[in-house]
Amino acid sequence: xxxxxxxxxxxxxxxxxxxxxxxxxxxxxxxxxxxxxxxxxxxxxxxxxxxxxxxxxxxxxxxxx
Amino acid sequence: xxxxxxxxxxxxxxxxxxxxxxxxxxxxxxxxxxxxxxxxxxxxxxxxxxxxxxxxxxxxxxxxxxxxxxxxxxxxxxxxxxxxxxxxxxxxxxxxxxxxxxxxxxxxxxxxxxxxxxxxxxxxxxxxxxxxxxxxxxxxxxxxxxxxxxxxxxxxxxxxxxxxxxxxxxxxxxxxxxxxxxxxxxxxxxxxxxxxxxxxxxxxxxxxxxxxxxxxxxxxxxxxxxxxxxxxxxxxxxxxxxxxxxxxxxxxxxxxxxxxxxxxxxxxxxxxxxxxxxxxxxxxxxxxxxxxxxxxxxxxxxxxxxxxxxxxxxxxxxxxxxxxxxxxxxxxxxxxxxxxxxxxxxxxxxxxxxxxxxxxxxxxxxxxxxxxxxxxxxxxxxxxxxxxxxxxxxxxxxxxxxxxxxxxxxxxxxxxxxxxxxxxxxxxxxxxxxxxxxxxxxxxxxxxxxxxxxxxxxxxxxxxxxxxxxxxxxxxxxxxxxxxxxxxxxxxxxxxxxxxxxxxxxxxxxxxxxxxxxxxxxxxxxxxxxxxxxxxxxxxxxxxxxxxxxxxxxxxxxxxxxxxxxxxxxxxxxxxxxxxxxxxxxxxxxxxxxxxxxxxxxxxxxxxxxxxxxxxxxxxxxxxxxxxxxxxxxxxxxxxxxxxxxxxxxxxxxxxxxxxxxxxxxxxxxxxxxxxxxxxxxxxxxxxxxxxxxxxxxxxxxxxxxxxxxxxxxxxxxxxxxxxxxxxxxxxxxxxxxxxxxxxxxxxxxxxxxxxxxxxxxxxxxxxxxxxxxxxxxxxxxxxxxxxxxxxxxxxxxxxxxxxxxxxxxxxxxxxxxxxxxxxxxxxxxxxxxxxxxxxxxxxxxxxxxxxxxxxxxxxxxxxxxxxxxxxxxxxxxxxxxxxxxxxxxxxxxx
Numbered sequence: 001x002x003x004x005x006x007x008x009x010x011x012x013x014x015x016x017x018x019x020x021x022x023x024x025x026x027x028x029x030x031x032x033x034x035x036x037x038x039x040x041x042x043x044x045x046x047x048x049x050x051x052x053x054x055x056x057x058x059x060x061x062x063x064x065x
Numbered sequence: 066x067x068x069x070x071x072x073x074x075x076x077x078x079x080x081x082x083x084x085x086x087x088x089x090x091x092x093x094x095x096x097x098x099x100x101x102x103x104x105x106x107x108x109x110x111x112x113x114x115x116x117x118x119x120x121x122x123x124x125x126x127x128x129x130x131x132x133x134x135x136x137x138x139x140x141x142x143x144x145x146x147x148x149x150x151x152x153x154x155x156x157x158x159x160x161x162x163x164x165x166x167x168x169x170x171x172x173x174x175x176x177x178x179x180x181x182x183x184x185x186x187x188x189x190x191x192x193x194x195x196x197x198x199x200x201x202x203x204x205x206x207x208x209x210x211x212x213x214x215x216x217x218x219x220x221x222x223x224x225x226x227x228x229x230x231x232x233x234x235x236x237x238x239x240x241x242x243x244x245x246x247x248x249x250x251x252x253x254x255x256x257x258x259x260x261x262x263x264x265x266x267x268x269x270x271x272x273x274x275x276x277x278x279x280x281x282x283x284x285x286x287x288x289x290x291x292x293x294x295x296x297x298x299x300x301x302x303x304x305x306x307x308x309x310x311x312x313x314x315x316x317x318x319x320x321x322x323x324x325x326x327x328x329x330x331x332x333x334x335x336x337x338x339x340x341x342x343x344x345x346x347x348x349x350x351x352x353x354x355x356x357x358x359x360x361x362x363x364x365x366x367x368x369x370x371x372x373x374x375x376x377x378x379x380x381x382x383x384x385x386x387x388x389x390x391x392x393x394x395x396x397x398x399x400x401x402x403x404x405x406x407x408x409x410x411x412x413x414x415x416x417x418x419x420x421x422x423x424x425x426x427x428x429x430x431x432x433x434x435x436x437x438x439x440x441x442x443x444x445x446x447x448x449x450x451x452x453x454x455x456x457x458x459x460x461x462x463x464x465x466x467x468x469x470x471x472x473x474x475x476x477x478x479x480x481x482x483x484x485x486x487x488x489x490x491x492x493x494x495x496x497x498x499x500x501x502x503x504x505x506x507x508x509x510x511x512x513x514x515x516x517x518x519x520x521x522x523x524x525x526x527x528x529x530x531x532x533x534x535x536x537x538x539x540x541x542x543x544x545x546x547x548x549x550x551x552x553x554x555x556x557x558x559x560x561x562x563x564x565x566x567x568x569x570x571x572x573x574x575x576x577x578x579x580x581x582x583x584x585x586x587x588x589x590x591x592x593x594x595x596x597x598x599x600x601x602x603x604x605x606x607x608x609x610x611x612x613x614x615x616x617x618x619x620x621x622x623x624x625x626x627x628x629x630x631x632x633x634x635x636x637x638x639x640x641x642x643x644x645x646x647x648x649x650x651x652x653x654x655x656x657x658x659x660x661x662x663x664x665x666x667x668x669x670x671x672x673x674x675x676x677x678x679x680x681x682x683x684x685x686x687x688x689x690x691x692x693x694x695x696x697x698x699x700x701x702x703x704x705x706x707x708x709x710x711x712x713x714x715x716x717x718x719x720x721x722x723x724x725x726x727x728x729x730x731x732x733x734x735x736x737x738x739x740x741x742x743x744x745x746x747x748x749x750x751x752x753x754x755x756x757x758x759x760x761x762x763x764x765x766x767x768x769x770x771x772x773x774x775x776x777x778x779x780x781x782x783x784x785x786x787x788x789x790x791x792x793x794x795x796x797x798x799x800x801x802x803x804x805x806x807x808x809x810x811x812x813x814x815x816x817x818x819x820x821x822x823x824x825x826x827x828x829x830x831x832x833x834x835x836x837x838x839x840x841x842x843x844x845x846x847x848x849x850x851x852x853x854x855x856x857x858x859x860x861x862x863x864x865x866x867x868x869x870x871x872x873x874x875x876x877x878x879x880x881x882x883x884x885x886x887x888x889x890x891x892x893x894x895x896x897x898x899x900x901x902x903x904x905x906x907x908x909x910x911x912x913x914x915x916x917x918x919x920x921x922x923x924x925x926x927x928x929x930x931x932x933x934x935x936x937x938x939x940x941x942x943x944x945x946x947x948x949x950x951x952x953x954x955x956x957x958x959x960x
Binding site: 018 | 251308311336340341415417420
């Protein structure tokens with residue numbers, strides 16, 4: 001599965017390294033994290049990680065393969 | 066407020082169990098987890114929220130729920146500090162993987178806040194599980210208090226186990242007005258919130274309410290010395306969405322900048338993620354030393370200046386931490402000179418640490434582990450050692466602390482096993498080999514365990530002198546290996562070595578880990594029992610039962626009681642065996658040890674007792690239960706006990722072939738066991754007799770030893786059945802009954818003599834002997850010998866006065882006046898089983914239409930226990946459904 005997670009605001013390079021398994025791109029006041037997600041557990045883990053880093057998730061969706 | 070001392074002095078009524086001053090792992094409680102963080106100088110008290118929180122005193126459940134850094138914890142801490150009564154505060158911990166640990170900490174938090182929780186409530190001994198009865202006792206205790214206990218669980222989102230939510234709800238529900246629960250969490254807890262909402266039983270403060278209003282934001286900035294018009298504050302609130310951490314960071318960053326106004330304007334117009342950007346801003350304005358301290362401390366849950374110094378390799382932590390706490394909200398003060406980083410900032414700081422000093426993290430974990438090892442917190446030491454990947458160190462810490470027994474005692478053995486499962490072959494120290502050996506032996510892999518153990522021993526003999534703890538650990542594992550192999554000689558050697566080593570080990574370590582000695586003596590007792598040296602076995606096992614009664618030794622005590630029960634059974638004392646076996650079950654229930662924890666021997670003994678009482682359904686249920694629970698240990702003694710109970714059950718049911726198959730040795734052992742062999746031979750003889758080969762049976766029987774007496778009387782009976790009357794009487798006459806043998810032996814001996822007398826035509830003697838046997842057997846409900854005796858006994862039992870001795874336990878009593886005899890009084894059924902007291906209790910509640918769960922809570926037992934009782938009630942009443950059971954019980958006048 002591939003997912004993209006949009007968070008509010010421009011993330012710093014430093015913080016983006018807290019998601020080593022994902023690529024990221026900054027655009028129009030948002031940062032998009034995207035990449036492969038192993039399973040549900042990983043997905044919820046990513047959400048929890050966003051939360052513990054004080055990031056606001058605006059959108060999350062599965063990408064077509 | 067008191068924080069985590071052992072609570073107030075308690076005047077207990079009567080001798081209750083002692084209140085543990087250590088957690089289920091035998092470690093001191095972390096006092097910092099019972100302390101709400103002190104509020105920083107810049108904290109802004111927001112009255113609207115405090116007023117809303119006051120509702121928490123009126124509703125059973127309160128939930129304060131919002132994002133990281135929304136100001137939840139400080140709000141509740143500030144509210145709690147203003148109350149007239151102390152609050153039980155607990156910061157939950159992700160490391161508490163199990164309900165047992167969670168509840169142990171909750172109980173300790175209650176005691177620390179001055180709530181009287183008597184020792185009788187009990188304490189979970191196992192980190193992984195908690196017994197429903199303990200929770201019922203706690204709820205009942207709280208519901209009886211005149212003032213509700215206020216319990217705050219901070220960071221409740223770290224509790225992920227659904228069973229903990231379910232248990233909390235159970236306690237909350239049953240404690241009624243005795244408990245007010247406040248959950249501080251980032252995520253929606255797994256409680257049936259809709260029900261609480263609908264009933265108006267919940268106070269809720271959510272993210273939207275926690276958000277700062279522009280006025281509050283202006284007030285907060287004022288605390289930081291920044292004057293901002295409300296219009297500008299409004300823009301700032303828009304940008305941060307009123308997020309407390311964002312505003313606080315914003316204030317800090319602006320404080321440090323030469324032109325705060327402009328700085329705030331720029332921030333408002335910027336598009337960066339708030340916390341990430343601002344924290345970097347604030348961090349880069351700190352001194353290099355402070356930055357370094359914050360980054361390095363981010364690997365720690367909580368720390369004191371000395372521990373922080375160990376990580377920075379400097380000596381300035383104390384002053385820096387005090388200043389950080391005073392000036393801003395990076396660092397929270399937990400009292401007793403312990404601090405923690407704000408959870409949100411800690412996460413972001415860790416991200417910074419990885420970027421700035423890649424590869425430093427393991428080194429920091431290693432330093433933390435070394436510091437913690439000196440300060441004596443084993444679980445944290447192990448966690449950091451494992452995080453550092455330094456397995457030689459981690460295994461060494463476990464062994465040197467004399468804690469290797471914890472891998473077996475059900476106290477966190479899973480957590481430890483999980484922790485060490487990541488240990489690779491690169492760890493080569495003797496300690497790591499000991500851990501591997503313990504792991505293999507725990508799985509009953511004798512060869513693997515011995516290989517690791519011997520490698521460790523070879524290395525230890527050539528290594529350093531300061532080895533006593535490691536060698537004592539070796540002795541424990543040797544004793545376990547000897548038990549698994551059925552080798553009394555090796556067990557004695559290990560026990561003797563341990564006795565020598567104990568003198569070289571500091572007393573405080575031995576006191577800290579009573580489980581090590583208790584386990585070793587249990588293994589020793591088990592091998593002595595295997596070899597048939599009952600008295601020596603009893604000596605070792607009794608020492609275990611007399612050992613300290615904490616959760617740490619609950620498992621060895623259970624095992625010892627189970628083995629003592631087996632000795633009683635083998636000596637023919639059914640009621641004593643049953644009492645000890647039930648005590649063994651209770652022991653583990655009281656400490657919420659997981660079933661199966663030990664070898665499960667007590668259930669097997671109960672099954673054997675049930676067969677002797679001809680309660681065959683009960684015996685079958687117990688054997689199935691014992692088989693289903695897949696015991697952790699498969700060693701010769703319980704396996705032999707299982708064979709005996711199973712084979713005798715099958716014999717009682719007339720399935721001779723299956724009995725013979727079940728009687729074979731289940732586990733190979735180094736030395737033969739006289740009693741196990743004797744029982745197997747008896748089953749073989751029964752098979753010969755059943756197949757009509759009395760001469761074969763007699764031949765086998767003549768070679769049988771006269772020990773143990775319990776077997777000897779059965780041998781005599783079989784000889785009589787095989788037509789070898791002289792040999793049988795000789796054997797009975799030469800029986801050594803030195804007061805150690807119980808009624809089961811005496812009854813069988815009397816019946817052999819009676820049968821012989823009956824055969825010789827001496828009916829008066831036969832009747833006298835049978836009467837004697839009936840009197841002995843009635844107290845023990847020992848029915849099998851009479852059922853096995855053969856046709857000669859029937860006419861005797863039907864005549865007065867013997868009939869009077871059989872009524873009510875061996876044969877149905879006379880029908881009650883004016884009632885038709887019930888179907889159970891059909892003459893064909895010789896036996897009717899009485900309901901036990903507990904079964905009657907369950908039946909009475911069944912008649913009151915209570916559910917299984919309600920009955921369990923009412924009787925303070927687990928639902929499974931109730932189900933077991935129900936099954937045997939159905940069986941005894943010959944019904945399959947609740948309604949039928951109640952109706953049938955009414956017919957029989959049992960209700």
